[in-house]
Amino acid sequence: MSPSAGGRATSAPIMGRDAEPTLFELSAPGRRAASFRTTGVPEWTPAELVPGEHLRGDPAPIAEVSERDLVAHFTRLSHRQYSVDLGAYPLGSCTMKYNPKLCDDAASLPGLTDVHPAAPAPLTQGWMELLAQLEEALCRITGMHAATLQPPAGAAGELTGLLLMRAWHEEHGNPRRKVVIPDSAHGTNPASVTLGGYETVTVPSDRRGLVDVAALRERLDDDVAGIMLTNPNTLGLFEEDIAEIAAAVHEVGGLLYYDGANLNAILGVTRPGDMGFDIVHMNLHKTFAVPHGGGGPGAGPVAVSERLAPYLPGPRPVVGDDGAYRWETPPKSIGRVHSWHGNALALARAYSYILANGGDGLRRVAEAAVLNANWLRTRLRGIYDLPYDRPAMHEFVASTSTLKKGKGLRALDVAKRLLEEGFHAPTVYFPLIVDEALMIEPTETESLQTLEALGDALERIAGGDAEDARHAPRTTPVRRVDEARAARQLIPTWDARE
Ligand SMILES: Cc1ncc(COP(=O)(O)O)c(C=O)c1O
CATH class of the missing domain: 3.40.640.10 (Type I PLP-dependent aspartate aminotransferase-like (Major domain))
Structure with a gap:
């Protein structure tokens, strides 16, 4: 890749400030001579380094993409991704917290x-x-x-x-x-x-x-x-x-x-x-x-x-x-x-x-993790089932058991709707001993404002239309997939345009 707008290789030095190349210089297309220089070390040409019969006659036919297009490509891809740097990731048991x-x-x-x-x-x-x-x-x-x-x-x-x-x-x-x-x-x-x-x-x-x-x-x-x-x-x-x-x-x-x-x-x-x-x-x-x-x-x-x-x-x-x-x-x-x-x-x-x-800071990590989990647990009381509704540690398990019986809202639907609300989903259907389990771990790194927004989103979903939730997510790059089928009939593909 060249830094030039047209994406063509040039003979301009790509490292160093001077007109004189300080480390190495790429040849212009079609030209064979390229020199390799290392500060204080003798200069060699490729012909001196590699036996003649192994030297290319023409430049390799490598696709060239300008830096501008490449950055745009990866930036676009990164915008399709959800990560701990972007927002809450309450995936119980997995502890997906922000990493300083x-x-x-x-x-x-x-x-x-x-x-x-x-x-x-x-x-x-x-x-x-x-x-x-x-x-x-x-x-x-x-x-x-x-x-x-x-x-x-x-x-x-x-x-x-x-x-x-x-x-x-x-x-x-x-x-x-x-x-x-x-x-x-x-x-x-x-x-x-x-x-x-x-x-x-x-x-x-x-x-x-x-x-x-x-x-x-x-x-x-x-x-x-x-x-x-x-x-x-x-x-x-x-x-x-x-x-x-x-x-x-x-x-x-x-x-x-x-x-x-x-x-x-x-x-x-x-x-x-x-x-x-x-x-x-x-x-x-x-x-x-x-x-x-x-x-x-x-x-x-x-x-x-x-x-x-x-x-x-x-x-x-x-x-x-x-x-x-x-x-x-x-x-x-x-x-x-x-x-x-x-x-x-x-x-x-x-x-x-x-x-x-330090020792004190680590203790505060645990205290904040426990406080956040219990704040959210009490926020969801009366909205979701809380099969073990007593002080939890850093995570708690809620359930849509009653919502499923009442209006057909399943844990999976809640998880998928939450994606539309801009949050990562919690862990679902684990532990196995809880029906329609939503295992929520807000972690110590989320602020009160984020916990409030997450609680509000979960309340909206519980009060919303279950049929609508079944079609979520509609706003994400990948919509709902048939996960059981995807696991059983995996068809790995790679599309260069993606
Ligand atoms: C309770 C528990 N034990 C063990 C593991 C396994 O850890 P790892 O994913 O690093 O292999 C996990 C992972 O989520 C876990 O939650």
Whole structure:
């Protein structure tokens, strides 16, 4: 691409201010000579660099687009997109919150971006210190002893945690077969259990929406390797009986796994380690302002109690008596779970977010997340069903069950109508134990004005015409698609004009 209006390549220097090209110069179409110059380095022509028989005779027939048209194309595309930078994204459980630009700036520092992961430890001391301090900060936040930063997502953290659980039991000569999961759990939990080589045992939720402790006790025996819990759970409710649950699982020799996807609800308020958990994964791409969507890349570090630290993946950055960092693999390590050191720049973003907020700031994050969710929950009372209408944590679950019976308004229709109102949709039909579920997580980053506008929009939709809502969205670049058909008969196409 050339910066000239007509889009034709010219011989004008494209870098440097002088008429003299400072770095390199493109040839005019049809001319073979192009010179490559590097400050202070001898000048070569292509013929000197590449054997003659491999040199092109004519310029490559590459489509040329002017800079102006290209910018317009991408700007148009960006306007068709909805993002956390544009507005509220109340996608429950996914924690799609605004990511401060400060964290982008920090992770873009050349001292971080220009380092090859294979560079030897003496040349990467700064990076190693950052990673070691992030591990330490995450351990302090969760109340755990040691951590690995390698897993690239929450689900990868879950699998890592289950492999740690397995290694622990096997080392103690007591391999077990079952892992208990509540019926409100995220789908990745049972999937990870299966991948980890275990069998899932489901424990029901009680009328409060919490783990039914009596039912849990019935399921606990010496074949249970552990339990996976999300706390607050996917209904946005804190497991009030967590101390009793932890004691019961530990009594049969099981371990407690904490799914930390909802960690933003408890930052600086309470810690999984203090609740009795042995293994914790964190979704840095939810709680710690790392962007996510479209499958990643994220970061799902796993922190563990002291007795599980020897099994962590390696290598980990360790500081010696001389103050120098070196890579060390724990003695009974389950091995690597990711190449190099995980998604390092996502880790740097999270580290900058933790430093920028500090301990007090992180607590305020949780407080604002909980306040916003409860403000919106009470705003929607009497408009939507609230099957568990009591103080929630950072998210809550509403339902259109009554609206469906009364006028046929389904959760899906509400979600699609909300797009026309200029908001992203909440999570729908999850958790599975709530009929016509709308799982709403406003996050701490939204203002009161935004929450009011979101509440008003949800009220308008509930009071509006259900038949009309069935045709939504009409104002978005893509209208309603038959999602079941699209999933079953996927026809991937690419249109160059789009
Ligand atoms: C409760 C819960 N657990 C686990 C996960 C999996 O995390 P990830 O999407 O990073 O793999 C999610 C993701 O939304 C979640 O909400």
